[in-house]
Amino acid sequence: MPETNRQVLLQRRPNGMPAPEDFAIVDAPLPEPGEGQVLLRGIYLSLDPYMRGRISGQRSYAKPTELGDVIEGRVVGQVARSRHYGFKEGDYAFGGYGWQTYSAVDGRGLTKLDPAAAPMSTALGILGMPGLTAYVGLKTIGQPKAGEIVVVSAASGAVGAVAGQLAKREGCRVVGIAGGADKCRYVTDELGFDACLDHRRELGAALDAACPKGIDVYFENVGGAVQRAVYPRLNDFGRMIMCGMISEYNDVEPQPGPSLVAAVRKRLRIQGFIVSDHAASRPEYLAMAAPLVRSGAIKYREDIVDGIDNAPAAFIGLLQGKNFGKLIVKLGADPTR
C-alpha cells in the first residue's frame, strides 16, 4: 500500500469553462478509517456533468464544493482496510468518495459489488446513477407511448444512450442528437436508435426531416442551440424531460430560454428532476436493466481515462463534448479485468 493519497482539490472557482489551474493535484497522507469505516482503494472514478454545478459555488440542490476540498465524485474500489463488520479486505464495493485514490467512508454507505455479475465500472454508468437517471426521467416525466416520437440529446452519452434504448423498448421512434459522425453512427448502428442527427450541422432542417410529424418527448441533456432547435418542434402535449443542460453550465450569464407562450398553446409539460430524489426506484431499475445489460439487449460504452492526474483534463473534455461514452477515470489496478 502506498503511503500517500493522491487527490484533486478545487483550487479556484471556474469562471466559464474550467481551466486546469482551477484544480490542484496533491499528495495527502492516507486517511485513517474510523470505527465502522472502510479504507477503499479507488479503481474507477465517475466524471459527470453535475460536478460543474458543485464547483461553481452557487446555491443548488446540493452543497457546493468549497475551495481546497477534494472534488466530489462516485468511486468503485477495493477494500484496503476494514473497520466495518460487513466488509473484509479485498472486497469490491461502490461508494467511495471523491477525486482521490483512497477514501475512508462509512461502511453503511458502501454497496458490495460482484465483479462476476457485471464489470465493476458499470456501477458508475449503465447500472448506476446515469442509467437510473434515464429510467426515472422517462418514467416519471416523459411517459412515452408506443408510436410516439422521442428525441434524445447527448445521445451517445451515459444518460442519453440508456434513455433512447429504453424508449425504443417502449415502441417509440427514437431520434438521437450527438456531436459528430462517429457518435451518430454509434447511436444508430450500435444502440439501435432510428436516426441520429449531428448538432454540428444545421439541426432545424435535420429535425424536420427526421421528425416530420413533430416531437412528442424530448429528453434534454444539452440546452443551448440544441434546445432552441427542438423546442419549437414539440407537438401538442409534448413533454420536455429537463435532465441537464450541459452546454450552458459554463455560461457566466444565463442564456434566455424559449418563450413559454408555446407551453400554453401546446399544453407542454416542461419538468426537471434530480436522480437523487428517486433513490427508491433503484432496485426496480436494476431488476429491469441488469439482465438486459448482461444479455446485451441494452448496450453501453465507456470512455476510460487512465490515472487521476488526467481527471481535470477529462472533465473539461466532458464539458466540451469530447468524451465518447460514459466517462470514467481509472484510479488504480482492476484485478478483475
Add this chain to the structure above:
Amino acid sequence: MPETNRQVLLQRRPNGMPAPEDFAIVDAPLPEPGEGQVLLRGIYLSLDPYMRGRISGQRSYAKPTELGDVIEGRVVGQVARSRHYGFKEGDYAFGGYGWQTYSAVDGRGLTKLDPAAAPMSTALGILGMPGLTAYVGLKTIGQPKAGEIVVVSAASGAVGAVAGQLAKREGCRVVGIAGGADKCRYVTDELGFDACLDHRRELGAALDAACPKGIDVYFENVGGAVQRAVYPRLNDFGRMIMCGMISEYNDVEPQPGPSLVAAVRKRLRIQGFIVSDHAASRPEYLAMAAPLVRSGAIKYREDIVDGIDNAPAAFIGLLQGKNFGKLIVKLGADPTR
C-alpha cells in the same frame, strides 16, 4: 324582433395591439334557424384573452377566425325561435355564438339556464369557462397543499380571482398580482387573498417581502415582466401553471423566456393546459362551486359593457388590463334583472 343581426367581423388581422379598424360592425340579415336549430337573442357576450389568438391567424389549438368572419365568442341569451324539441321561445340558454346580437345554433350545443339559480351572466364567468379554467389548472397542475405559497397573476381577473380563492380554501398562503391599487385592494379586501402586489411598482422586491420563503405554485395568466419577476423566486419542486400570457399576446416577435437551467436544478414543473381539453371536469366543478357562489363564500365581479358596438374597444381594453373583473358585453335586454 328586429330585422337585422348586428355583427362584429374581423376586417384585418391585428399587427400587435388590435386597433378599432381591425373590426367591422355591420348589420346582416337575421339568421334562419334550420331543423334542430334555435335562434338565440344574445343577452351577454363573453370577452376573453384567448380571442387574441383566434384573430391572429396563427396555427394553434383551435381554428383561427378568417377575415370577414364573425369573431368567436360565447353568448348567453333567450330563445327567439326554436326548431329544436328541447327549447321553446323565451327559454334562457348558454351556447350562442359570436360577436353578434343573434345566432342560429344547434339545439344540442345549448344548455338551458335557470336565472333563479344564478344570474345568467355567471355562465360566462365564475360558473363558466373562466371558473373551470382556474379549477382545472390548480387541480391538474398546481396541486397546492396546505401551507404552500401560491402566487396568482391577473388576480382580479375572471380566472385569477377564482384560482386564488380556491387556493385559499386549500389552506395556502395566496399572494395576488394585479395592476393598480384599486384592483389590489379588491383582491385582498373582497376576495380574501393574503396580499396583492401592484405590478406597476417594483415587483421583485415586493415579492421578496410578501413571499420570504419563496413561491411554491405560480398561476400564470400574464407573462412578460411579471413572469420574469416570479420565475427566479420559485422554490424547489415549484409548479408553474401555464394558463395564459396576456401581456405577450400582441408581441410581433416572441419574447425570450426564462433559462430552463433552473427547471433542472429546482425540479420545476412548467405545464400548459387548455380548458377545452377538460370539459369532463365541468360537472364536478359546478357541483363544488355553484353552492359556494350562491352562499357568497366565493366572490366574483363583472365588468359589463353596454352594446355590441363597444365590443372592439372593450376587447382592446382587456388586452391592456383596463377591465376590472370578468369582461362581458351586454348584447340586449336581460328581463331577469
